Amino acid sequence: MIKLVVTDIDDTLVNSNNEISQKNREIIEKCKEQDIKVILASGRPDFGMMKIVEDLKLDSYDNYLLSFNGARIANLKTGEVVYEKFLSPERIKFLIDVALENNCDILTYQNGNVITNRDNEYARIETGLVDAKLVISENMKDDIKEGAAKVIILKHPDEAAKIKDKLAKELGDEYEVAMSKPFFIEVNDKGISKGASLDSLCKKLGLTNENVMALGDGLNDLSMIEFAGLGVAVENGNSILKEAADFISKSNDEDGFAYAIEKFVLNK
Helix, strand or coil: CCCEEEECHHHHHCCCCCCCCHHHHHHHHHHHHCCCEEEEECCCCHHHCHHHHHHHCCCCCCCEEEEHHHCEEEECCCCCEEEECCECHHHHHHHHHHHHHCCCEEEEEECCEEEECCCCHHHHHHHHHHCCCEEECCCHHHHCCCCECEEEEECCHHHHHHHHHHHHHHHCCCEEEEEEECCEEEEEECCCCHHHHHHHHHHHHCCCHHHEEEEECCHHHHHHHHHCCEEEECCCCCHHHHHHCCEECCCHHHCHHHHHHHHHHHCC
């Protein structure tokens, strides 16, 4: 029986206008009524997810939040951080050098802000998604004072996938490298993924992967789609993710989130 519905946000739960449809809202309320946890699992920082949490009242019951691709798990009701694994300032500075050597821009998070090496369209997209201030630093390494859960290496979609594959080979022994959008190459500490964090959470809750439905669209969702007893890709998702999924739902603009939950969870 499905006890956890775990969903990505961008291009999965929200539509192309970055809105949560009325249908998706209704399905979330029905899940709550049946004591099924609806858990957000995103590459976004936790502070960039709280507006959605509050809007959907996901903190109104004993529930969890998976942020930074799983680098942090927190209890929304109590505020308890269940798991956290951040990159040290030294490792962030190393990744800044790696990005610049590959002719890429880069961003990370400091003191609740997004910090990047120069003004660029992709960093501005991230600040819009997480509702944070953008700090532009010409000497970015000097301004890294604290650890962060991840960095995002930024490149035009025509080149990003090739660079992601290159960096995965070069950094794969010590870092997790995944793409969340065609221009976002996300780098976390080794062992961090949405799937690994879900495994950890299930063990804490006394559940198995058979109790989990996971929904996503991007390659950073692949680990949780593969972990879940029922892995769902939305129609607009990455082709590799769709191949790995147990079910391909409608697109995010056709309430694919709600459609899959109605089909496999609420009608059972």
